[in-house]
Amino acid sequence: MSEVIYRKYRPKLFKEVVGQRPIKVTLQSEISSGQVAHAYLFVGPRGTGKTTLARLFARSLNCLDKKETESEPCNKCQACQNFLNNQTLDVIEIDAASHTGVENVRENIIANAQVPPFNKNGYKIFVIDEVHMLSKSAFNALLKTLEEPPKRVIFILATTEIHKVPETIISRCQRFDFKKIPLADVVKRLTEIIEWEKITIDDKVLTQIARRSEGCLRDAESLLGQIIALSQGQVTDDLISLVLPRNNWLEIDVLVEGLRMHNLPAVLNQINKLVAEGVDIDNLTADLLEYVRQIMLYQIIGADFHLEFDDHFIEAIKKHAANFPLADISRLLNILLSKTQSQQAVIIDQLPLELACVEFLLATATDMVSESNKTNKVTATSATVSKDYELLQKKWSELIAALKPLNSSIAGFVQTAHPLEIQANQVTLGFEFPFHIEQLDKPNIKAEIAKSLSSILGRNITVILKIDENFKTNQQNFKGRSEEGVDDAVDTFGGEVL
Ligand SMILES: [Zn+2]
Known part of the structure; x- marks a missing residue:
């Protein structure tokens, strides 16, 4: 069933192919202008549409009813029908992973390439999948054909491992680099399929399938197919966890x-x-x-x-x-x-x-330990700073109370902060979230905070707002709880790092 889904909905037109827009546009314009190359190299991860586009390209070039300036195949004429029923003689698909010998290249490709296409105005098209699997001598035999290509013959070489393809071959091909299909596009495609299948599956599950497939549309369709096949109309959580590998x-x-x-x-x-x-x-x-x-x-x-x-x-x-x-x-x-x-x-x-x-x-x-020493220096080494710190600890609620009439949410944000650094005329407040700083980082608000700090500390203070990368530890310090995080780290490493 999973394979069925994948075949059943294999795109029959360029416009139905998911993703790879730049490649589609180029291939279509080559078809409609009649300016096709002798050899193409489709490079990219598995399941991203290489074979699908190779077949579409081949079918469109051989379509009997396609108008000259068009690029989509009609999918109705005899040539298209033969193709869709796997009965065409003009498109030869070879999986190099299972035919790696030079003999196969000679028999299947070179000899066959000399025979003109069945359709005089069409092309004979060889699609060689996983071309990097060819042996060295097979590549040499192929190279000779690419150097002097017979008339009306096109090679489409597809590979997931371009580094294994000889430079001499690469340089003779028009190269297209296929990208992984973006998650949103995969989800959109899966949504279409479940609509066609008249089945309801939660968006979150479709996203889960898409993420698990890592940009490989074929895998995504195959997973969806398994769920549909097993569901008998009812998609349950148990079923989903059975099909989708654990992702907790x-x-x-x-x-x-x-x-x-x-x-x-x-x-x-x-x-x-x-x-x-x-x-x-x-x-x-x-x-x-x-x-x-x-x-x-x-x-x-x-x-x-x-x-x-x-x-x-x-x-x-x-x-x-x-x-x-x-x-x-x-x-x-x-x-x-x-x-x-x-x-x-x-x-x-x-x-x-x-x-x-x-x-x-x-x-x-x-x-981390040196960072915590730094914090300790700020709060403990200088008696004045230590006194200021304690003063702020004691009077923090006063600061909040002074800000409340101004704006209660602002007061709330400051309540979650703590002094990170105290200098003669400047106090740096440490925050957990950038959002809080964004809300407070306005001249009039900072002036109000500074005013309150000045009155608590008894001198003129300006205020700096900063994300504290050790927020939790420092916050616990300030609010008077133990430094769990640091203690753990020191215990774990036996204090040696000190
Ligand atoms: Zn046709």
């Missing part, structure tokens, strides 16, 4: 929280718990990478970045983004990539991931 952001969030809070035992426990539950380690690593990447993008781009998650996780990601220093995020992603992607054969599946997490926490623990 809740568990990933626990892992990320552990990494952010420098809680190594929690991180290693979580990894091993999930592995014991049968979670595939490659999926787990891929999900972790994706989650941390979203945190990074949200932190950098902010509200303009569209997070494709359920509301619950959007909140979680925003929280991580506000508290996870960018340098640490980038380091985590780098370590995860280098430690987990290069291991070919490991005896313990989760070991590369565990090592990546340990390496990350060791690397950032040093930074």
Whole structure:
């Protein structure tokens, strides 16, 4: 059934093909102007439309009823019908993965290319899929044909691994680079299919399918097909979790929280718990990478970045983004990539991931402890600063009360902040969320905050608003609770880093 869906809805016209717009436009204009090349090279990830476009291109060129200036095939004439029923003699599809010998190139391609197309005005078209699989001698034989192509013969070479295709071949082809299909386009396509199939499936499930397929439309259609086949009209949560590989952001969030809070035992426990539950380690690593990447993008781009998650996780990601220093995020992603992607054969599946997490926490623990020393210096080394800090701690509610008549939501935002740095004439307030700073960063509001601070500290103060990358720890300090995060990190590493 899943294969059926994929074939049933295979696009019959260029305008039905999802994504790859620049490629479609170029191919269509070549068809309508009659200026086609002898050889094409379709490069790109699997399931992104290479074969679909090769077939469409071939059919359109051989369509008997297509008007000269048009580019879409009619799909009704004898040539189109033969093609759609796999009975055409003018299009030869070869899967190089299963015909790698030079003999096959000679027999299937070179000899056959000498025979003119069945349709005198059409073309004989060879579609060679996974062309990088050809042997060296097969490539040489193919190269000779490409150098002196017989009349009305077109080669379409498709590959997922361009680096394995000889430069001499590449240079003789018109090259098109296929891109992964964007998530929104995949979802749109799946929505069309369920409408045709007259079945109801929640948008969130379609998004889940699309994300799991990583830009490969064929995989997405195939997963959808499995769900439709098994559903018998009723798509239940159980059915979906049966078909869709596990993608548990809740568990990933626990892992990320552990990494952010420098809680190594929690991180290693979580990894091993999930592995014991049968979670595939490659999926787990891929999900972790994706989650941390979203945190990074949200932190950098902010509200303009569209997070494709359920509301619950959007909140979680925003929280991580506000508290996870960018340098640490980038380091985590780098370590995860280098430690987990290069291991070919490991005896313990989760070991590369565990090592990546340990390496990350060791690397950032040093930074974190020195950061907390810095905070201590600000609040403790100078007696005056320490006194100011305590004064603000004691009188913070006065500050809030003074701001309330002005605007109660502004007072609320300041309530969540704490002094990050206190200097002779300037106090820096630390915030968790950029949004709070945006709301407060206006001359009249800052003047009011400064006025209140000045009256508490008994001298003229200007105010600076800043995101505090160690918000939680410093906030706990200020509000008089213990520094859990730092204590954990120091305990975990036995204090050696000090
Ligand atoms: Zn036709």
